[in-house]
Amino acid sequence: MDLPRPLNDWSKTHDGVPGIPVRQHLLAVACVAEALLRRYPRLCDRCHITSQALFFLAASHDVGKLSLDFLQKSSVWLERQGLAEKAAQGSWKTVYARPHPRISCDSLQKFLVDNRLANKKTAACWAAVVGAHHGRISKAYSSAPLILKEAERLLEEERQTCLHELWEHFGRPSLPEVSGKDDPVLWCVAGLVTLADWLGSDEHFFPPDMLLDEDALRRRAEEAVETIGLGLPVVAQGLAFAEIFAGRSPYPLQAEAAAAIDRPGIHIIEAPMGMGKTEAALWAAYHLLARGQADGIFFALPTQATSNRMFLRFADFVRRVCPQAVPAQLIHGNSWLQDELKALVCPATPGSGADPCWFNTTRRSLFAPFGVGTVDQALLAVLAVRHFALRRFALAGKVVVIDEVHTYDMYTGTLVRYLCRELEHLGCTVIILSATLTEEARCSLLSLPAGEEGRDVPYPRISGRAGSDVLPERCPPSLPDKVVHVAHPGREEALAQAVELAGQGAQILWVCNTVARAQEDFMELRQRAAAREKGPDVGLLHSRFPFYRRESLERAWMARLGPEGERTEGSILVSTQIVEQSVDLDADVLFSELAPTDMLLQRLGRLWRHPRSGRPVEAPLFCLLREGVSCEDLRQMDAAAIRAGLGEKAFVYSPYVLLRTLELWEPLEELALPSGIRGLMAATYAEKDVPPGWEALYAEDYGQDLADRRLADMGTDIWQVALDDAAALKTRLSAEDALMVLARAREGDRIALLEGGDAVMPPDGRISLAAARRLHRNTVRIPASCLSGKPQDGQLAPYHIDGCLLAGEGAMVAPLLRPGRALYWDEDLGVVIRKEER
Structure with a gap:
């Protein structure tokens, strides 16, 4: 099939009309990558790659737009090229339907192999990096080479010519050989390419109808990155502890932390409640920032509520140590509801020209130099979800503090351990905080041989590993008992x-x-x-x-x-x-x-x-x-009887761990804290002979832990190319909930909310941000076990709300309520779930 030569390509449209050519967009994205590297000067050393190679990869990302699969998307372009009739007769929309990131991936892989710039394995990996700029890996690592149709061979030659021009333009860079398909450097670079593409596609800085030369593109790229406020501003040097933490003197633990945590790696602070672990981590982080060993901080907590409570403390710390930074970000799924809280740390410090609004989405917010939020936001960097690579790049080089790490079950705990290893490879300093960490868990987090649980293990303790070096343990004095x-x-x-x-x-x-x-x-x-x-x-x-x-x-x-x-x-x-x-x-x-x-x-x-x-x-x-049953009686029972004896708590916690706890605590009459913490933890989880009923419960736990660990391993397989957005991998295994709006009345599109006021749902489903916040402020989570099916409300579904509960006198009206269950609302009790006789 003949195609017109030259083929006038396009990359962006303006009012439906083809705009700038592909090559201009490729150069714009490379210019953004250049501007980004000035904000992340340690990235090339960390990834063992040259800046020119990074620019080449960034520029290659959209070479797949030089294809009929992409170009024919504009009917105006088809008409101008005289191809409209051929497209209709040849069913091009069906025949040429490959996504352009996949085409970019295939073409770059061919270019690298044909020009002997990389072996097949390395070429496949770097091509996958470029093909992932829309958030998803374009093809499997082992996919066979693409067989091109006749018409596409001409355009493949055009893509190869374009790639060669880019390679020459950026000084014929060589790409480093990768250690394997899971080399962490790959996905840090993929995140950079994606971010550069996001900014290079911003029509405010790069109009789709304006032809620009490279110098103009470079100036606009610098303006875009500067306006957003990416990168770490100047850190205040030489601050004393009292200047950062409201005039207080450091506890021994806090002073030791700054001395012990002196380089990137994985570090663990174990100390009892009330010893200032939070300030210890932040004090150590400040020194790393001041020495240029970190690019920012993300403070990860177990829940949204704990994140909200930490936010103001953390924001105050940021104002003192880095006055010109964009305001600290609150980062979790419902942070958009916290306007009043976030308003207390905005606007940015006078003199900072950055616009913090760019960070107001969960995907972007991790790019802020400083953030506090749920650990789930960081875990999405290691799960095979869309834009995992973007999150990895956002966290690279930062201090990542993971608080209350003992609270996670086997599934989430496995993800946390995987996250720690990935962050270490990305040049991060991971600081893990816990008051009640077992020795086995500590060694697992540090990738060390399992230690022996015992009462003589020091506590408090600061331990860690940096690369292959196991750091000396520091044991500051504890609080008085x-x-x-x-x-x-x-x-x-x-x-x-x-x-x-x-x-x-x-x-x-x-x-x-x-x-x-x-x-x-x-x-x-x-x-x-x-x-x-x-x-x-x-x-x-x-x-x-x-x-x-x-x-x-x-x-x-x-x-x-x-x-x-x-x-x-x-x-x-x-x-x-x-x-x-x-x-x-x-x-x-x-x-x-x-x-x-x-x-x-x-x-x-x-x-x-x-x-x-x-x-x-x-x-x-x-x-x-x-308990209603003594520990001695529980020793004589089988597994089923034990569960019944423990009651509802056996569905919340492991029955076996409850038994071991009861055995230990039942005879206690007094307890010395904090000195008794280590011994209690060791005695609860140490291996020992137990009665047959207990042994059966332990075997169930062991099997469930293996299954949960395997599920976490599967979730971190990032090469799951077929995974789509609907297959939402979870950061936690928990009972399914339905998020329901509590309302006093509902008439058509109008919902009278329990708190007061109304929310009106327009027919097109587009409500104001203020109305969406009112809806969410009136939501409550109902266990899915109370419902006979998953409720679907066509109007509320776009706001991740499943349905509406009418709360008034007596039982609430709930869709799909399971027979034998009733829901009640009480101002003092909240939502009450009762089992009722049928």
């Missing part, structure tokens, strides 16, 4: 005791393992308190409140039980696991259901957290609610 009295009341006795102590002025924290149990205990405690003259306040906090209500409750109880809280009267806060981590609550007495040792120790971190005079109890008191 506090002796915690441990009681084991039954539930009825505990309820009465909590109300009595609160009536005497004590601040009580009552922690349950499930929302349903917390609701039941709250109602009982509230009733008992109301029966007393001037009875104590009783509150409830859990995850089944809509966002607006939980926000209000958290604010009120943080004001009461926080470090500066008013304590004129006693109170009882009933809650769930949400108070275990990164919550600065200070209780006089703690009541808790049985949970694994590490979770109990985390809960104990809220007990007598701060020095305080005038407490109504003489010593810290921990009341571990007695």
